[in-house]
Amino acid sequence: MIEYKSDTNLSIMKKYSYFNGKIVALKNIKISPYDIGLLRGYGVFDVMRTQNSKPFLLAEHWQRLKNSAKDLGLNVPIAKERYKKIVERLLKLNGFKKSIVRTVVTGGYSDNGFSYQPGKETFIILMEKFIPLPKEIYARGAGVITQKFSRYRPQAKITNYVEAIRNQSRKKAAGALEIVYIENGKILEASTSNIFMVKDGAVITPKDEILIGITRNLVIKLAKKNKLKCEERNISEKELFSADEVFLTATTKNIVPVVKIDNKKIGNGRVGPVTKSLINQLEKFVKNY
Amino acid sequence: MIEYKSDTNLSIMKKYSYFNGKIVALKNIKISPYDIGLLRGYGVFDVMRTQNSKPFLLAEHWQRLKNSAKDLGLNVPIAKERYKKIVERLLKLNGFKKSIVRTVVTGGYSDNGFSYQPGKETFIILMEKFIPLPKEIYARGAGVITQKFSRYRPQAKITNYVEAIRNQSRKKAAGALEIVYIENGKILEASTSNIFMVKDGAVITPKDEILIGITRNLVIKLAKKNKLKCEERNISEKELFSADEVFLTATTKNIVPVVKIDNKKIGNGRVGPVTKSLINQLEKFVKNY
Numbered sequence: 001m002i003e004y005k006s007d008t009n010l011s012i013m014k015k016y017s018y019f020n021g022k023i024v025a026l027k028n029i030k031i032s033p034y035d036i037g038l039l040r041g042y043g044v045f046d047v048m049r050t051q052n053s054k055p056f057l058l059a060e061h062w063q064r065l066k067n068s069a070k071d072l073g074l075n076v077p078i079a080k081e082r083y084k085k086i087v088e089r090l091l092k093l094n095g096f097k098k099s100i101v102r103t104v105v106t107g108g109y110s111d112n113g114f115s116y117q118p119g120k121e122t123f124i125i126l127m128e129k130f131i132p133l134p135k136e137i138y139a140r141g142a143g144v145i146t147q148k149f150s151r152y153r154p155q156a157k158i159t160n161y162v163e164a165i166r167n168q169s170r171k172k173a174a175g176a177l178e179i180v181y182i183e184n185g186k187i188l189e190a191s192t193s194n195i196f197m198v199k200d201g202a203v204i205t206p207k208d209e210i211l212i213g214i215t216r217n218l219v220i221k222l223a224k225k226n227k228l229k230c231e232e233r234n235i236s237e238k239e240l241f242s243a244d245e246v247f248l249t250a251t252t253k254n255i256v257p258v259v260k261i262d263n264k265k266i267g268n269g270r271v272g273p274v275t276k277s278l279i280n281q282l283e284k285f286v287k288n289y
Numbered sequence: 290m291i292e293y294k295s296d297t298n299l300s301i302m303k304k305y306s307y308f309n310g311k312i313v314a315l316k317n318i319k320i321s322p323y324d325i326g327l328l329r330g331y332g333v334f335d336v337m338r339t340q341n342s343k344p345f346l347l348a349e350h351w352q353r354l355k356n357s358a359k360d361l362g363l364n365v366p367i368a369k370e371r372y373k374k375i376v377e378r379l380l381k382l383n384g385f386k387k388s389i390v391r392t393v394v395t396g397g398y399s400d401n402g403f404s405y406q407p408g409k410e411t412f413i414i415l416m417e418k419f420i421p422l423p424k425e426i427y428a429r430g431a432g433v434i435t436q437k438f439s440r441y442r443p444q445a446k447i448t449n450y451v452e453a454i455r456n457q458s459r460k461k462a463a464g465a466l467e468i469v470y471i472e473n474g475k476i477l478e479a480s481t482s483n484i485f486m487v488k489d490g491a492v493i494t495p496k497d498e499i500l501i502g503i504t505r506n507l508v509i510k511l512a513k514k515n516k517l518k519c520e521e522r523n524i525s526e527k528e529l530f531s532a533d534e535v536f537l538t539a540t541t542k543n544i545v546p547v548v549k550i551d552n553k554k555i556g557n558g559r560v561g562p563v564t565k566s567l568i569n570q571l572e573k574f575v576k577n578y
Contacts, residue, residue, distance in 0.1 A: 029321070030319035030320070031324070031327055032318070038326050038327045038448070072455060126323075159327065159330050161329035164329075165361075165396065
């Protein structure tokens with residue numbers, strides 16, 4: 001297991017962005033302090049990456065953004081086709097080899113700093129150079145810590161990561177990559193990933209009270225295609241700690257093996273065969289996208 | 290009971306503000322989309338008003354802002370004395386007869402849109418002309434609706450009001466002034482107020498899992514001074530509906546009588562004598578501030 005100097009694998013390079021109808025330089029995006037995304041946390045977002053210079057699983061990310069917004073009663077002010085065109089244009093303008101596309105929708109500017117008025121949404125597309133996690137993490141596995149917590153309306157990707165940020169120093173001190181949320185002894189999800197376990201050859205992942213990850217769904221599809229037994233169901237804390245293998249999935253992480261949880265070794269403390277096989281399947285799928 | 294056309298009693302007039310070290314016009318405040326107050330909901334705030342052209346209970350509001358920030362591991366980048374001076378300067382510059390002072394602290398700009406780096410905070414003071422609620426509400430009482438919900442880390446005034454905003458249309462449809470949060474049959478607080486009930490002459494208000502309101506504390510003090518029996522304790526849903534009187538407290542509302550909850554009349558449906566007496570006590574206190 002290796003340690004991480006930085007909290008993230010995202011670069012600080014960002015150039016052209018989209019803000020309320022226009023392509024603009026990042027520095028020209030000016031959010032008002034009366035934007036209820038800032039003042040009231042009324043906003044959702046999504047994070048997509050590129051593969052072979054194309055947006056990877058755009059339709060799925062777009063649908064999830066729409067679902068998140070709908071859950072809050074928030075309108076998404078543009079249509080999918082237009083979104084796709086803007087993203088493609090921004091990818092060209094920015095010219096990163098690999099990109100992260102971060103799309104944010106908030107309730108927008110509000111005179112009284114509270115009321116949401118449909119049609120006033122703030123809609124932003126940000127682009128960043130994508131720098132993957134170090135290769136060693138995939139080869140040697142990562143450690144994670146646990147935290148008692150369940151997200152508010154977890155099926156929506158709301159811009160509320162206070163619990164994750166509060167736990168960053170503890171995470172760093174533990175040399176961990178992620179924070180796994182557990183509520184009433186039930187494994188839910190990690191702060192920016194989904195979690196899977198492998199037991200007796202079966203691949204198991206929670207399905208309730210979580211954000212349904214795009215990579216999570218893809219991994220389930222690949223596992224089924226490869227005749228692995230797949231279970232979407234509750235996982236108890238006890239079960240997780242006695243798993244043969246554990247891994248995380250996320251758009252910016254793909255599949256990351258987990259070999260340690262809260263200082264307890266998982267399996268034999270090495271990346272297991274089912275995880276390795278799924279990493280290979282995912283790599284193949286991604287390369288041919 | 291009367292109905293409300295607007296969601297708020299705050300005016301849209303705002304002029305001079307304070308932003309990261311400088312007094313600036315509101316329109317010159319530019320928040321980056323990489324501010325983790327926007328992107329990750331990592332921010333706290335407080336709302337104060339003026340009385341006789343002076344900040345009302347500044348020390349109490351400042352302390353609460355500090356407590357909220359501390360709860361999140363967030364630094365408040367200026368000291369109280371400096372804050373007081375800036376507020377007084379802004380009050381002069383804006384020249385409203387009555388003002389609302391809204392102070393916001395977020396984790397600030399973050400290169401990766403996630404990591405909080407102490408020293409990078411966004412610190413904003415906004416001023417608005419204060420327009421109190423219509424007098425009839427105090428004379429005839431308001432209606433409220435209930436919602437099953439408890440806030441995350443309720444002792445901190447975090448900028449997360451998604452549940453309140455989600456319920457605005459239902460609130461409006463009911464002609465209600467507020468949304469009262471109830472969890473497991475226990476009355477907690479309203480979306481932007483504290484709640485009190487009166488039973489057999491005793492004044493009762495929750496004390497756990499809520500934001501400890503500045504007006505709430507003042508009302509308790511005034512009630513005790515006036516020899517009223519005062520109880521800070523859990524209130525069950527059943528108890529609330531069988532109360533003799535119910536009222537809300539908030540900085541921008543003072544004491545608002547509640548005569549209807551979810552279409553059920555409270556007491557005889559009129560503003561009760563204990564509520565009236567406390568409104569008078571508070572008015573007296575405020576006038577002499």
